[in-house]
Amino acid sequence: MGFDEFINIALPKGRLAEDTIKLLVEKGISTDCIDFSSRKLIFEDTENRIRFMIVRNMDVPTYVENGACHLGVVGKDILDELEPDVYEFLDLRFGYCRLCVAGLKDWNGEYNHNLRIATKYPNITKQFFFRKGFFVETIKLYGSIELAPLVGLSDLIVDLVSTGETLKRNGLKEIETIMESTARLIANKNLTKVYFNRIKDIVEVIDD
Numbered sequence: 001m002g003f004d005e006f007i008n009i010a011l012p013k014g015r016l017a018e019d020t021i022k023l024l025v026e027k028g029i030s031t032d033c034i035d036f037s038s039r040k041l042i043f044e045d046t047e048n049r050i051r052f053m054i055v056r057n058m059d060v061p062t063y064v065e066n067g068a069c070h071l072g073v074v075g076k077d078i079l080d081e082l083e084p085d086v087y088e089f090l091d092l093r094f095g096y097c098r099l100c101v102a103g104l105k106d107w108n109g110e111y112n113h114n115l116r117i118a119t120k121y122p123n124i125t126k127q128f129f130f131r132k133g134f135f136v137e138t139i140k141l142y143g144s145i146e147l148a149p150l151v152g153l154s155d156l157i158v159d160l161v162s163t164g165e166t167l168k169r170n171g172l173k174e175i176e177t178i179m180e181s182t183a184r185l186i187a188n189k190n191l192t193k194v195y196f197n198r199i200k201d202i203v204e205v206i207d208d
């Protein structure tokens with residue numbers, strides 16, 4: 001495929017946005033055209049034939065798996081939860097956090113079959129407890145997960161911990177770490193074949 005074709009890169013809004021731009025600037029990948037604070041969702045570097053698309057972190061795998069974007073930046077936690085059929089080319093090493101089981105300070109530490117666990121990560125949670133021999137009920141939430149055990153909506157939570165401040169402020173304690181997460185560079189499988197040289201160039205520049 002010729003150089004004229006655009007390579008589309010899905011960039012996550014939210015927590016990973018700033019470090020993603022910092023990385024691209026460091027690597028000399030044209031980011032001048034990107035303005036996260038504007039309401040625009042597509043930014044084009046016409047000279048280098050790169051198009052940046054601004055999407056929710058959780059949606060990055062969907063854009064890449066379906067071929068709307070060739071490449072994308074997304075947290076490993078989301079990849080493990082959604083298990084999209086994409087290549088994971090690079091660990092970008094920023095966006096570090098841990099996915100943990102947490103509960104009320106006086107939680108007695110015994111897992112059992114009747115646990116209700118509030119989380120944004122039902123698949124990872126079910127698999128984690130299944131491997132330990134427990135079939136748990138997950139309650140899917142989209143944010144403020146720490147509230148659930150405080151109001152009796154769940155027994156435990158599975159959520160991201162970074163500084164530990166949110167757990168502390170809400171009288172919760174960490175019980176166990178399920179996984180560690182950092183941002184990853186992912187690629188569409190078919191598009192990697194078709195646009196191999198251009199994608200390889202971009203991956204190498206970022207990895208350098």
Ligand SMILES: Nc1ncnc2c1ncn2[C@@H]1O[C@H](COP(=O)(O)OP(=O)(O)OP(=O)(O)O)[C@@H](O)[C@H]1O
Pocket residue numbers: 013014015016056057058059074075076077078095096097160161162163181182183
């Ligand atoms: N303290 C933290 N809390 C949440 N995510 C963090 C933290 N530190 C790093 N991350 C990483 O940043 C990613 C994006 O988090 P962010 O809070 O922007 O997404 P969100 O708004 O919760 O949801 P969505 O994924 O639906 O866009 C997480 O998936 C994770 O990989």
Ligand SMILES: O=P(O)(O)OC[C@H]1O[C@H](OP(=O)(O)OP(=O)(O)O)[C@H](O)[C@@H]1O
Pocket residue numbers: 142143144145146159160161162163164165166167
């Ligand atoms: O250990 P800490 O440094 O306190 O960070 C962890 C918190 O950050 C995230 O929430 P976020 O701020 O993204 O809000 P949310 O509740 O909407 O997911 C995560 O879900 C925890 O609640």
